[in-house]
Amino acid sequence: MFLLICKRPSRASKSERNLSSDKPVEQHEPVALDWLIANKIDLWVWCEDCSHHARLSSELALQKFGNLSVPQIRQRLHCSKCRSRVIFVRPDWPRQGVVARHEPI
Numbered sequence: 001m002f003l004l005i006c007k008r009p010s011r012a013s014k015s016e017r018n019l020s021s022d023k024p025v026e027q028h029e030p031v032a033l034d035w036l037i038a039n040k041i042d043l044w045v046w047c048e049d050c051s052h053h054a055r056l057s058s059e060l061a062l063q064k065f066g067n068l069s070v071p072q073i074r075q076r077l078h079c080s081k082c083r084s085r086v087i088f089v090r091p092d093w094p095r096q097g098v099v100a101r102h103e104p105i
């Protein structure tokens with residue numbers, strides 16, 4: 001299982017609160033494409049049904065879908081191999097760096 005929660009600074013959501021007064025601001029925002037591009041992170045896409053997986057360029061996804069969050073992108077993808085829509089998407093965190101920490105059990 002993966003647990004990927006990316007907390008943005010609370011200052012960012014404070015400024016966005018002024019823009020949308022009609023609906024409540026989400027407690028935690030999923031990472032969106034513009035954030036990933038700014039941090040030079042692509043997407044890692046995995047088909048839950050046939051395990052087909054690929055790396056998807058964040059810039060390409062932005063051109064195709066607009067600036068969506070990672071969960072929103074997941075809803076728009078399907079597997080090119082088995083046509084399944086049970087897709088898992090996560091940011092492809094850089095391997096060398098403080099963010100990624102994968103330790104085998």
Ligand SMILES: [Zn+2]
Nearest residue numbers: 047050079082
């Ligand atoms: Zn598949």
